[in-house]
Amino acid sequence: MSTPLRLGIAGLGTVGVGVVKIIRQQATLLQNRCGREITISAVSARTRDKDRGVNIGAYAWEDDPVALATRDDVDVFVELMGGSDGPAKAATEAALAAGKHVVTANKAMLAIHGQLLAGLAEANDRALRYEAAVAGGIPIIKSLGEGLAGNDITRVMGVMNGSCNYILTRMESAGLTYEEVFDEANALGYLEADPELDVGGIDAAHKLAILSALAFGTRVDFDGVEIEGIGCVKIEDIRHAADMGYRIKLLGVAQMTGRGLEQRMAPCLVPAASPLGQLEGGTNMVVVEGSDVGQIVLRGAGAGEGPTASAVMGDVCDIARGLRLPVFGQPADTLATAPRAQSATPAPYYLRMALHDKPGALAKIATVLGEAGISIHRMRQYDHTDDQAPVLIVTHKTTRAALNQALDAMDSTGVVVDAPVALRIESV
Amino acid sequence: MSTPLRLGIAGLGTVGVGVVKIIRQQATLLQNRCGREITISAVSARTRDKDRGVNIGAYAWEDDPVALATRDDVDVFVELMGGSDGPAKAATEAALAAGKHVVTANKAMLAIHGQLLAGLAEANDRALRYEAAVAGGIPIIKSLGEGLAGNDITRVMGVMNGSCNYILTRMESAGLTYEEVFDEANALGYLEADPELDVGGIDAAHKLAILSALAFGTRVDFDGVEIEGIGCVKIEDIRHAADMGYRIKLLGVAQMTGRGLEQRMAPCLVPAASPLGQLEGGTNMVVVEGSDVGQIVLRGAGAGEGPTASAVMGDVCDIARGLRLPVFGQPADTLATAPRAQSATPAPYYLRMALHDKPGALAKIATVLGEAGISIHRMRQYDHTDDQAPVLIVTHKTTRAALNQALDAMDSTGVVVDAPVALRIESV
Numbered sequence: 007m008s009t010p011l012r013l014g015i016a017g018l019g020t021v022g023v024g025v026v027k028i029i030r031q032q033a034t035l036l037q038n039r040c041g042r043e044i045t046i047s048a049v050s051a052r053t054r055d056k057d058r059g060v061n062i063g064a065y066a067w068e069d070d071p072v073a074l075a076t077r078d079d080v081d082v083f084v085e086l087m088g089g090s091d092g093p094a095k096a097a098t099e100a101a102l103a104a105g106k107h108v109v110t111a112n113k114a115m116l117a118i119h120g121q122l123l124a125g126l127a128e129a130n131d132r133a134l135r136y137e138a139a140v141a142g143g144i145p146i147i148k149s150l151g152e153g154l155a156g157n158d159i160t161r162v163m164g165v166m167n168g169s170c171n172y173i174l175t176r177m178e179s180a181g182l183t184y185e186e187v188f189d190e191a192n193a194l195g196y197l198e199a200d201p202e203l204d205v206g207g208i209d210a211a212h213k214l215a216i217l218s219a220l221a222f223g224t225r226v227d228f229d230g231v232e233i234e235g236i237g238c239v240k241i242e243d244i245r246h247a248a249d250m251g252y253r254i255k256l257l258g259v260a261q262m263t264g265r266g267l268e269q270r271m272a273p274c275l276v277p278a279a280s281p282l283g284q285l286e287g288g289t290n291m292v293v294v295e296g297s298d299v300g301q302i303v304l305r306g307a308g309a310g311e312g313p314t315a316s317a318v319m320g321d322v323c324d325i326a327r328g329l330r331l332p333v334f335g336q337p338a339d340t341l342a343t344a345p346r347a348q349s350a351t352p353a354p355y356y357l358r359m360a361l362h363d364k365p366g367a368l369a370k371i372a373t374v375l376g377e378a379g380i381s382i383h384r385m386r387q388y389d390h391t392d393d394q395a396p397v398l399i400v401t402h403k404t405t406r407a408a409l410n411q412a413l414d415a416m417d418s419t420g421v422v423v424d425a426p427v428a429l430r431i432e433s434v
Numbered sequence: 435m436s437t438p439l440r441l442g443i444a445g446l447g448t449v450g451v452g453v454v455k456i457i458r459q460q461a462t463l464l465q466n467r468c469g470r471e472i473t474i475s476a477v478s479a480r481t482r483d484k485d486r487g488v489n490i491g492a493y494a495w496e497d498d499p500v501a502l503a504t505r506d507d508v509d510v511f512v513e514l515m516g517g518s519d520g521p522a523k524a525a526t527e528a529a530l531a532a533g534k535h536v537v538t539a540n541k542a543m544l545a546i547h548g549q550l551l552a553g554l555a556e557a558n559d560r561a562l563r564y565e566a567a568v569a570g571g572i573p574i575i576k577s578l579g580e581g582l583a584g585n586d587i588t589r590v591m592g593v594m595n596g597s598c599n600y601i602l603t604r605m606e607s608a609g610l611t612y613e614e615v616f617d618e619a620n621a622l623g624y625l626e627a628d629p630e631l632d633v634g635g636i637d638a639a640h641k642l643a644i645l646s647a648l649a650f651g652t653r654v655d656f657d658g659v660e661i662e663g664i665g666c667v668k669i670e671d672i673r674h675a676a677d678m679g680y681r682i683k684l685l686g687v688a689q690m691t692g693r694g695l696e697q698r699m700a701p702c703l704v705p706a707a708s709p710l711g712q713l714e715g716g717t718n719m720v721v722v723e724g725s726d727v728g729q730i731v732l733r734g735a736g737a738g739e740g741p742t743a744s745a746v747m748g749d750v751c752d753i754a755r756g757l758r759l760p761v762f763g764q765p766a767d768t769l770a771t772a773p774r775a776q777s778a779t780p781a782p783y784y785l786r787m788a789l790h791d792k793p794g795a796l797a798k799i800a801t802v803l804g805e806a807g808i809s810i811h812r813m814r815q816y817d818h819t820d821d822q823a824p825v826l827i828v829t830h831k832t833t834r835a836a837l838n839q840a841l842d843a844m845d846s847t848g849v850v851v852d853a854p855v856a857l858r859i860e861s862v
Contacts, residue, residue, distance in 0.1 A: 028584050028726055038651060038764040039583050137581065143727035145573075145581025152580075153565065153573025155467050156456050156747025223466060281733065284712065298456055298740035298747075299571035303733040305709065312726035319584025319726075329757055336466040 008042035011326040012079055014106075016071040016097055017086030018051035018058055021111055021138065024315025025084065025322075026060045036319075040326035047079040075101035082107045082325055084318065090114035095123075102126045102134065109321040111138035111314055117212035120219060120226035121341070124333035134333045135321035140213040141166050141290040143313025144306040145320060150294055151220050151335045157296030159221040161261040163434065167210040168288030168308040169196045170236050170256040174273075175286050178244045178253070184237065196288070206235035207256060211271040214258035218269055219334045221294070222262050224344040226334070227269070231258075232348055234272035238427050243358060246398055247275050250384075252356075253283045257432055266345030274432040275356050281305070282434050293434065349406030353433070354383060357399040359416070359426035363390070367421040368397065374419060378412035380404045394423055400431070436470035439754040440507055442534075444499040444525055445514030446479035446486055449539055449566065452743025453512065453750075454488045464747075468754035475507040503529035510535045510753055512746065518542035523551075530554045530562065537749040539566035539742060545640035548647060548654035549769070552761035562761045563749035568641040569594050569718040571741030572734040573748060578722055579648050579763045585724030587649040589689040591862065595638040596716030596736040597624045598664050598684040602701075603714050606672045606681070612665065624716070634663035635684060639699040642686035646697055647762045649722070650690050652772040654762070655697070659686075660776055662700035666855050671786060674826055675703050678812075680784075681711045685860055694773030702860040703784050709733070710862050721862065777834030781861070782811060785827040787844070787854035791818070795849040796825065802847060806840035808832045822851055828859070 013029070015022055029036070029044055036044045048066035050073075068074035075083040075097040083101035085108060087094045094115050101108050108127065110116070116123065116136055127134035137147045141164065150159070165171050173187045180187070188205065191197055203209045215228040236256050247254050252275040260269045276283045281303045285291050290308030295301050307313035334341055361367040368387060375382060384400040401409070409428060416422050441457070443450055457464070457472055464472045476494035478501075496502035503511040503525040511529035513536060515522045522543050529536050536555065538544070544551065544564055555562035565575045569592065578587070593599050601615045608615070616633065619625055631637045643656040664684050675682050680703040688697045704711045709731045713719050718736030723729050735741035762769055789795040796815060803810060812828040829837070837856060844850050 024726065032584065032586060032725070035586060035651075036584065038768060041760075041765070144730060145577045148576060148581040149573045152752060153576040153748045154744060155751040156460065156464065156744050158460060158463060223463075281709070281712075284709075296744065297460070298452065299744035300735045300738075300741055302572060304730070305733075306730040307728045310728075313728055316582060316584050316724060316727035320581040323583040324580060327759055331755055332469075337469070340466060 010043035010045045011040070012045050012047045012081045013084050013322065014048045014074045014077055014080035015046060015084040015086065016050040016074050017088065018049060018062070019086065020311045021314045021318065022051070022086040023058050023060055024311035025318050026062065028315055028319050030060070036323065040323050042326055044322060044326060048074050048077055050074040071097035072100045075106060076104040080106055082109060082322060085110040085112055088112055088114070090118045095119060098123060099126060102130050102132055105130055105132060107133040107325045109135050109318055109325070111136070111318060113139040113209065113212040113216060117215040117226060117228040120216065120334070121338060124338035127333055128338050133325050133330055135324060136216070137321050138314045138317035140216055141292050142306065142308040142310065143316045144290055144292060144304045146217070146292045146304055147220065148320065149302070149304060150217065151331065154294060154296050154299055154302070155335070157298050159294065159296050161259065161295040162217045162221045162292070163257060163259045164290065164292035165255050165282060165285055166213045166258055166290050166292065166308060167204055167256055168290055169204040170210070171285060172196060172288045173205070174236060174239065174244070174254055174256065177241055178248065181241065183241055184239060205237055207233045207271045210256060210258055214260055214269055214271055218260040218267060219341065221260060222267060222344065223336050223341055224267055225341045227267070227344070227346070230267065230346040231269040231271055236273050239273050243427060243429065246358065247356065248278065250400070251278050252276060252431065253278045254429065255282055255285065257282065259432060261351065263347045263350045265350045266347035268347045268350050270349060272430065274430045276432050276434050280434045352403040352405050354403050354431040355401045355409055356429045356431055357401065357426050358396070360394045360396050360423040361421050362423060363393050363395050364421060367395065370419045370421050371397065371416060374415040375401070375412050378408045378415065380408055380412055438471035438473045439468070440473050440475045440509045441512050441750065442476045442502045442505055442508035443474060443512040443514065444478040444502050445516065446477060446490065447514065448739045449742045449746065450479070450514040451486050451488055452739035453746050454490065456743055456747050458488070464751065468751050470754055472750060472754060476502050476505055478502040499525035500528045503534060504532040508534055510537060510750060513538040513540055516540055516542070518546045523547060526551060527554060530558050530560055533558055533560060535561040535753045537563050537746055537753070539746060541567040541637065541640040541644060545643040545654060545656040548644065548762070549766060552766035555761055556766050561753050561758055563752060564644070565749050566742045566745035568644055569720050570734065570736040570738065571744045572718055572720060572732045574645070574720045574732055575648065576748065577730070577732060578645065579759065582722060582724050582727055582730070583763070585726050587722065587724050589687065589723040590645045590649045590720065591685060591687045592718065592720035593683050593710060593713055594641045594686055594718050594720065594736060595632055595684055596718055597632040598638070599713060600624060600716045601633070602664060602667065602672070602682055602684065605669055606676065609669065611669055612667060633665055635661045635699045638684060638686055642688055642697055642699055646688040646695060647769065649688065650695060650772065651764050651769055652695055653769045655695070655772070658695065658774040659697040659699055664701050667701050668855070671855060671857065674786065675784065676706065679706050680704060680859065681706045682857065683710055683713065685710065687860060689779065691775045691778045693778045694775035696775045696778050698777060700858065702858045704860050704862050708862045780831040780833050782831050782859040783829045783837055784857045784859055785829065785854050786824070788822045788824050788851040789849050790851060791821050791823050792849060795823065798847045798849050799825065799844060802843040803829070803840050806836045806843065808836055808840055
């Protein structure tokens, strides 16, 4: 009865192939649910002739994704190429300008150009949807932007990079060093071509910036995310954390404070018994806290062919069913520019450092902390060697500013061997 | 710019009051997100004059919910009265017939009259939405029906009655009997006026029947749910389960099998380390398994003013934003009538029984199991008293039919004191 919804898919990597498979295998189910057929008109990728496990011979081929995005027989441009700029952005802009809807899995593009693209989509009265850009198969964009729309969202947190969580949990379970597990993960193909995107926290920070905009009605501000990778985490940190009932996670936290929007992506200690603490391997988890709903936890596969393609198809079904929403939950021109409140919320911190084995060294550190107004919850010297004394400190709640002041002052004492490892203990 | 969306709210209990509060307190946020104002035209409840903590003087009053539902100044009828029939059903039907949208939290009404009401809503081209009917604040209806629409759903499971989960976890943590915790929960107001709705598994089964329809594209079949309450669970079952690494949960499971749709709501053993096993107190959890997404877990408050009102408001926002979907994910007249496959999926079972202390009693039980084709994984006699020998058996995978045959045969042996407790061990 209704006309088919015709897709043009750019990018035939893991996710693109997953989308093609679902459209072929679930044709009847999709037609029942959407009230119309979902078809593929044309595809585009870097290489045409390649065994992908699906036959793409029935679809028109375009070398140029911009040409694909603007074809007359395409209603929805499905952007699965990746990269914040270049062809992905050019084709997305061209598609929206040509009156096509867009579904994308591109977190980098949205984190950096989200405001521009949202404005363009809304000016052309077209949908721009991106469930697959954040936390793979977990329907967090839909839950946050629609299901929880009646809530004043107070905090969004998440473990949103499966590779980092794999590394951290594997270090703990196998007792391996960061370097050993990093090499293992790289060999298994778990890391991006540029692994720094993963272990440096950048990929997860892209996702957090997108969630912030949707949660708080603010313009996407990726540059406002404080980012720290997991490279500083040593196996002894994981062990100390475990001894105290914590686990270390690369945790993203966004919250609106009296001083502005706080966005952090950094390794943190979280209670081992909490849902976040119990998260193993490559699984993702997003926690949303709202004025009325309280705390909602969503957990699922954060990457991979099936889960990510499932998220893409959720968006495609929404478009097929006629859903039209502002890209970030409210019109792009009404999104606020929030002041950046960098690590405004106080928290206890975990500190590990090695001191030169000189009389009075520990006293100097304690003094420096006291002078910065930081009180000590636990302090322990352990595993003493000939010339270095490793020290573990857990502070009471303090601000990151006070902590940074103390860390600078420690440096000047001359008793610290290397820069201390400082990890926030997040209340989850 | 756009016209306001005008609500008529019937039922001003906990949830109704929560909805009124959100609409008053979050007016600006709702307007930003929905692109229009959300207003309340009129309300209805059993008693007009009652201190509810919110002032309802600004809204028109109707004694009769049917009159409320059909008022000219009402666009959306919000049904929060409860009860499968009577005024709730009459007013819902009247609202849909009069061209109003309906948002309801009424699981009993949808479980029993879902097919009728969905047909009526679709015939009148109006939305009938019910996020609040299942698992409180957790956006499971939206996730299952929209976010995961690209998946062939294979199984839906959940702990969806917070009162039962409270009772079971409190028995374990406080070492109290079922009867003691039941009385405690009742005194705290945690149980329905008819507690059998909670502890008998009926309330949770209503929810499961709704999820099944949405997940599998089948007509709501509440009568097809095999229901077993938690009254059979003794503190020693909880302890034996814990010893073996399990916890007992009132778990709903719906899955499509080769023989038809299997829907079960019964106390089950689940691994203590699984997300379901770790669920404490009144929290709810729903687990969805799909062809592509794998396993998605959603967790949150299953009841209470804020969480349930949050779910109602999610539906109201959807309607304000123009979302129109078939009630159970596809047109009501295309929903299939699935054959009932009662406990078709084999599983291991936990059995506890007391035997008369006679020579050969244990052998008789073992023989009976063997004759039913059930092999024994563990068998243990413990805490022997003068005249009774308590026995604990864990079987290998078997069907419920074979187990029932064995239980009948055990009865005929004359060595069993009471009917054995038989709990399924669910793989989650």
